[in-house]
Amino acid sequence: MPSPVKVEHINPFLSATIETFKSMLRTQITPGKIILIKGAKLSYDISGIIGLSGGARGTVTLSFPRITALKAVSEFIGEKVVTMDDTVKDAIGELTNIVAGSAKKDLAQYKINISLPSVITGENHKVLGGKEVIPLVVPFSSPLGDFNLIVSFISET
Amino acid sequence: MPSPVKVEHINPFLSATIETFKSMLRTQITPGKIILIKGAKLSYDISGIIGLSGGARGTVTLSFPRITALKAVSEFIGEKVVTMDDTVKDAIGELTNIVAGSAKKDLAQYKINISLPSVITGENHKVLGGKEVIPLVVPFSSPLGDFNLIVSFISET
Incomplete structure (x- = not known):
């Protein structure tokens, strides 16, 4: 059975998302309780996804109604x-890119590189992980509305 | 304006998809004409996405009705x-993983690493690129039905 992502690996992504919304969107966002993807509300209308690889492998996704x-x-x-x-x-891809790039700096020990973004559109799609790891979801609330950060991360070392 | 992915960068993914279906699914698949994502039929029900990074950045997606x-x-x-x-x-994530891992061998000069897979579900979702590059789509036909390979790829060197 795959294990969930470790909470210490979530924190750089969580901080990067808060900082990005603060600096780029002048918006204060508030993280809710981190949850396993199986218990999360997972239907979105647009998602930005970036792959992470190098000394660790993962994905970071921002999913929005x-x-x-x-x-x-x-x-x-x-x-x-x-x-x-x-x-x-393009903007959702770019936002995801900025969050991934910012989190990467706090994960320097893993020597991560980030992929190009993919952007998913479609009413009520779900973004799931593969069989390697159970992604964690951080539900955010903000004056702009709710959205989710989804992180998969496995250290190879 | 972003440029489309170069055709020479598509070929390793195209060959890897054909080989993977042949060896893992005992199925002969037939590529159609490579098309820009804007002209492609892009609505799917399940997609596996893997990010590529290192000396080149990209994504590889297998999208299925x-x-x-x-x-x-x-x-x-x-x-x-x-x-x-x-x-x-899990199987769609794994298939995408095998295709990406196999293509990586033919792109050794780029020293690519692959991310964890993400799997998207949801009727009629679309998988698009960001603003960096216009993804190319290879429509495949097979006895199992039609599906698409979508590749984004930028060489950093």
């Missing part, structure tokens, strides 16, 4: 967006 | 599966 995504991207680009177009897709 | 996924996983595990359960999710 439509309304939160539109508000977050409006803050991010400084312009009101109301439809789920390429601007929103 | 439900019926193709069930038939492919039945061949893969040697047991008939009829519902989209954890077995199917």
Whole structure:
């Protein structure tokens, strides 16, 4: 049976998400209780996913309901967006990229490189892990709405 | 404007997918014409995504309609599966892992490492790239049904 991601491996991603929303979106976000993916509300409308590899392997995902995504991207680009177009897709990919890049600095001992982002769209899709590890989910609340951070992480060392 | 992935970077993933289906699923699959993601049929029911990083960055995705996924996983595990359960999710993640690992060998000059897989479920979701590059899509046909290989790849060197 796969084990859940260790909580000490979640913290750099959690801090990176808080910092990114603070600096890039001028928005204070509040983490809820970290939960196993099996107990999480997992249906989203848009998700940004980045792979992590090197001395550790993992993925980091930011998953948003439509309304939160539109508000977050409006803050991010400084312009009101109301439809789920390429601007929103690119911005969600970029936000995920910034969070992964920022977390990477706090995980320097693992010599992680980050992949290109993938962006998933589609009402009520779910982002799950493979069989290697049980991802952990951090549900965030914010003035822009709720969203989730999902992290898979295995140290190879 | 982002450029499309170079065709020479697609070929190792294309060959790896054909070889994996041949060796693991005893199934001959046939690639169609490589297309830009914007012209592709992009709605799927389950997708396996792996990130690539190191001397190049990218992602490799295998995206399946439900019926193709069930038939492919039945061949893969040697047991008939009829519902989209954890077995199917794990198997699609594993298949994507094998394809990425196999393609990596043909891209040795880029010193690529592969991330953990993410598996997306949800009717008619789409898997898109970020703003860095326009992913290429290889539509495959097979006795198990149709499915798509989607590749993003940027050489950093």
